[in-house]
Amino acid sequence: MKLIDSIPRMSTLVKMLKKEGKSIGLVPTMGYLHEGHISMARAAKKHTDVVVLSVFVNPLQFGPNEDYKRYPRDIKHDEELATSGGVDIMFCPSAEEMYPDGYVTHVTVDSLTNLLCGASRPGHFQGVTTVVNKLFNIVKPNVGYFGQKDAQQVAVIRKMVRDLNMDIEIKAMPIIRERDGLAMSSRNVYLSEPERKEALVLHQALEKAAALAKLGERDAKRIVRVAKDLIAQKSLVRIDYISIVDTKDLRDVSVVSEEALIALAAFVGKTRLIDNIIIKA
Numbered sequence: 074m075k076l077i078d079s080i081p082r083m084s085t086l087v088k089m090l091k092k093e094g095k096s097i098g099l100v101p102t103m104g105y106l107h108e109g110h111i112s113m114a115r116a117a118k119k120h121t122d123v124v125v126l127s128v129f130v131n132p133l134q135f136g137p138n139e140d141y142k143r144y145p146r147d148i149k150h151d152e153e154l155a156t157s158g159g160v161d162i163m164f165c166p167s168a169e170e171m172y173p174d175g176y177v178t179h180v181t182v183d184s185l186t187n188l189l190c191g192a193s194r195p196g197h198f199q200g201v202t203t204v205v206n207k208l209f210n211i212v213k214p215n216v217g218y219f220g221q222k223d224a225q226q227v228a229v230i231r232k233m234v235r236d237l238n239m240d241i242e243i244k245a246m247p248i249i250r251e252r253d254g255l256a257m258s259s260r261n262v263y264l265s266e267p268e269r270k271e272a273l274v275l276h277q278a279l280e281k282a283a284a285l286a287k288l289g290e291r292d293a294k295r296i297v298r299v300a301k302d303l304i305a306q307k308s309l310v311r312i313d314y315i316s317i318v319d320t321k322d323l324r325d326v327s328v329v330s331e332e333a334l335i336a337l338a339a340f341v342g343k344t345r346l347i348d349n350i351i352i353k354a
C-alpha cells in the first residue's frame with residue numbers, strides 16, 4: 074500500500090491511473106480506522122480497480138466547542154488496518170495542505186443540512202461537503218463510499234453530486250456494529266466503562282422502535298416516545314434528537330407508511346454518538 078500525504082503527488086498518481094484506464098473507489102474517513110471503514114474498503118475492492126482511503130480529520134466540520142483537537146489519531150494503526158483491508162493508496166494530507174493560508178471557498182447544500190445533526194451542529198455539513206468536494210477533485214473517483222451510519226451525510230452528499238452534476242456514483246454501505254450492537258465509531262474510544270455499557274441503549278431503542286413498526290404501530294410520535302422512554306432510564310445518556318424521517322428528504326413523518334428512517338444523536342457522558350435504523354411498516 075502507498076501512503077501519500079501530498080496533494081500534487083496524489084494528483085500525479087491519479088493522472089497515471091486514469092491513463093491506464095483504471096477505475097478508482099474512494100473511501101473518505103477521519104482515520105482511527107475500524108471495521109466500519111474497512112468494510113467499505115473491501116466493498117470498493119470488489120467494484121473498482123484501485124481503492125483510495127483518505128484519512129483526514131477535517132477542521133471545517135467541527136464546531137468551536139467540539140473535539141477537533143482531541144479527535145483520536147493513530148496513523149500507524151490506520152496503515153496496518155488499511156493494508157489488511159486491501160486499500161491501495163492511503164491519502165492523508167495535512168490540514169495546512171488542504172486549507173492553506175487564505176483559503177476561502179466553501180460548498181453549501183441548503184435545506185437538508187438544517188435538519189437533524191445539522192440543527193445541533195451548525196456549519197458541520199458545510200465542512201463535510203467542502204472537504205468531500207476537494208477529495209473528489211483530487212482523487213477523481215468513479216465511486217465514493219459512505220457509511221449509512223451517517224445517514225444524513227449520505228443524503229447530503231447524494232444531493233450535492235446530483236445538484237452539481239458530478240459524475241460519481243455514491244454507494245451507501247451498511248452500519249457495522251460491535252458484537253453487542255453498539256455502532257462502531259472512532260469516538261467510542263472516549264467512553265468510560267459505565268458509559269460504554271449505557272451506550273448500548275441507543276441501539277436497543279432503535280431495535281425496539283423498529284420492532285414496534287413491524288408489529289403495526291404507524292404513529293411516529295408513539296414510536297419515538299417508546300425509544301425515548303427506554304433511553305431515559307440511563308443516567309449517563311442524554312438525547313440530542315430522535316426523529317422518524319423520510320429516507321430521502323429527511324423530513325419528519327407523522328405516519329410510518331412503508332419505509333422510514335429513525336435517526337438519533339445522543340450524548341453519552343460528553344461523547345456525542347449517532348445511530349439509525351431503517352424501519353419498514
Ligand code: AMP
Pocket residue numbers: 101102103104108109110218219220221222223246247248249250256257258259
Ligand atoms: P468517520 O471516520 O467517522 O468520519 O467515518 C468515515 C466514513 O465511515 C463515513 O462514511 C461513515 O459513515 C463511515 N462509518 C463510520 N462508522 C461506520 C460504521 N460503524 N459502519 C459503517 N460505516 C461507518
